[in-house]
Amino acid sequence: MTALQTVTAQLDAFNAHDLDAFVATYSEDAVITGVDAQPIIGRAAIRAFYEPRLANPELSCVIDATVLFGERWVVAQERVVNAGVATETIATFDVVDGLIARASMLKA
Structure with missing residues (x-):
């Protein structure tokens, strides 16, 4: 999988509220x-943090724009929506061997 495909798979799993598929996109x-x-840090901690969040049916994310740097860095302009309220976020993803190794979110 390319870095963009991995980030898209992560987004799709997030929006489907599929915790297993979401966690599987991370190393x-x-x-x-x-x-x-x-x-x-680590899949177990990612699962524990996101489990209650992905149980919320009013939570979703839209990527408005992405930029690929090299073969592994993706920067995404996102809107995270919870109960109809959107928060703009700039997210960076370092994708290694088809899995997200590092993600960093900067909320507006």
Whole structure:
């Protein structure tokens, strides 16, 4: 999978509220920053953090634009919508061997 395909698969799983498919887009030791006070490290922690969020049927995400840098870096302009309220986010994804190794979110 290309980096863009991996990020698209992650987005599709997020919007389908499919926790297993969402977590499967991340490497075993992936790191996510910017969504919690502390970095979220590893698939187990990613699953624990996102499980209650993906249980919320009013949560969704739309990617308005993406830019690919090299073969592995994707920068996405996102709108995360919860209960009809949108938050703009700039997300960076470092994709290695078809899995997200690092994701960083910067909320507007």
